[in-house]
Amino acid sequence: MASGRVVVVGSLNVDATSYVERFPAPGETIVGRDFGTALGGKGANQAVAAHLAGADVEFVARVGDDANATLARSVLAGFGLAIDGVVGVADAPTGVAQITVADSGENTIVVTSGANLALTPGVLDDVRASLADAAVVLTQGELPVATIERLAELCASLGVRFVLNLAPPVVVSPDALAVCDPLVVNEHEARAVGIGRDVPEGAPLEDWLSHAAAAVGRVARSVVVTLGAAGAVAASPVGAWAEPAPEVAVVDTTGAGDAFTGTLAAFLAEGRTLAESMRIAVAAGALAVQARGTVDSYAPRAAVLAAALDDETRRAEGATPA
Template sequence: MSTVFVVGSLNIDQNIRVRSLPRAGETVRGSDATFSPGGKGGNQAVAAARAGGTVKFAGAVGDDAHGRRILEVLSEASIDASHVRVSGTAATGTAIIAVDDQGENQIIVSPGANSGLTAADVDAGLAAVQAGDVLVLQLEIPTELVRQAARTAKSRGAFVILNAAPAPRQIDGLLDDVDLLVVNEQEIQVLADLAGLAGMPGNHRNLVQTLPPVLGPAIVCTAGAEGSFTVLDGSLAHVPAAKVDARDTTGAGDTFVGYLAASLAGSHRDLSAAMVHATRSSALAVTRTGAMESIPWANELPAFAPNPTPNPANPNPTNPSPVVPN
């Protein structure tokens, strides 16, 4: 099996449960705050490792208790974190997460040490990347480092996945060395706008088909209750969402990406099968609370639910209970 390399963010998540998410100017009462390891990069690396992948991570944390806890969790997942830099000048990144009674969330991120990640850190973290490996990237670190990492990995024959989240403000050069984009229905619309297609009619189903020739990479779009979509053999393909009782959607999208990457790093790069595996893992994740701690291990999936089956997209689907993450 090939190696999954992840270059990305590491945060400590401050989680607060609320009855309903606050509106602008509104104060709501919440639960006592709890702290847990997170960050899109860290979550995706842990998901790939718990899926059975061999994972190497490059990132940065502060020289503080939160940073040490994150490194412990990475070690417990058997992730090679030898290229995670410990900053003596910046605190570990922090995400403040409010989760309501329906499992929906609002997130504010303070990047902290993530902003201090350097080009040298990226080069060191990708020194061992080779043909057949998979690189996973997100946009919680400086975009110039995302472009550098993609370019380096692609030049050595690796398969590059970009989870374009948070949604970018510009895409100049960002996608040049990306093989697969993973986005939700809001992010795919932002990409369409940035590509000059703001007036294009249709929703994420249409954009999954029309954007790849414009942007370059193939696209997987996750769409909450609708499931996930991509194009296979020239036709729109749909993996339905599994039906679960969602408690907390935090980290579910990262679980999807990590399991997808680990599946694609296997002996067969079957995108359809990888999407099914990713859907099942994220379905189980949303039945739990938290980010990293909600990510399932591969051996938990067989007993969880039958595989959803990819099928040609129905233009008028019924909506199952939400699962495939936004």
């Protein structure tokens, strides 16, 4: 097993983002303030985040034979990521995400999968050796369910740590969920798999701790629940932890969850504990929401570690995070 090596089997999209004062009502037309096109898709975002966090990343993805594929490969290469695993397929467009970001920082997203649907279970046989050599294998809910389930099965048979970000919350077999270490979900995705269904919206971190702990061994090997501006909780067989997020000026929340998940996977891959990896990942997510865009808002390893240390120091001194 190569320490620090992360294989991301995931989605790749090109994001078309409009910035608006507010979201339109049904049937309403409004005028946008700005527009941008950039790399996206949870797989691509998390691969970049893990790479920036210091992991040796192999990204397995599918794109179309179009201009968006050229853009995506160029951006990935610009970050220093190898693009050998980003394979083009005929008769399918590169996946796209149509995003609207309001002045509040909140967003709406419509994803059209395109070539991502060509990432079938059969593709995994071609990368079996890479999976076996990984410290962590990471995937997301944007892939075909059969691919997610086969990847979980392969990781279990190979003895490789499998991390699933179940976003969106597609219906995956209990056997696949059972090998997740961790299963990473937000509060809505958590409820979809039977975690915290009775926890009210906006509940504090502490209210989620017991629910995350109760899901260990019942739903997955370990669990992380991200709770937006509140922070995150995690649980494993050795304990449960809450990590509050620092208070920051939110510019754009798009891709912040992917910054968290990719960073989490990177630090787990280098041997850090779940609690420590989550603490650093919360800092990465908080940095990401302070700038526009997805991968362009992600901070490098040194900045993320410094932010995590600063927040830990402020809390130890009893100060209010700022």
